[in-house]
């Protein structure tokens with residue numbers, strides 16, 4: 001799908017967007033829901049939970065685009081993604097791909113972002 005230069009990417013519902021350190025990739029398996037802020041034990045970065053998750057979702061979306069669709073984002077504006085069902089806007093991509101399998105993934109995926 002390509003719409004006004006944006007790509008809609010479905011991220012696996014089990015992707016640990018809140019628990020991963022967006023800076024170094026360390027996974028905080030002890031993070032509980034009411035913790036809004038946490039500090040990475042590997043690199044020491046303090047994260048605001050939703051902001052960290054949005055960065056991870058964006059990065060995961062970019063990874064999926066690159067690895068599975070061979071699309072590279074060439075302009076990367078500030079993300080405005082949240083967790084489940086939220087969106088990031090402002091990226092342009094090389095117009096070379098159309099997602100044909102998009103709707104086949106809806107039934108088993110939950111989290112999504114638009115890049």
Ligand SMILES: [Zn+2]
Nearest residue numbers: 021024040043
């Ligand atoms: Zn870290």
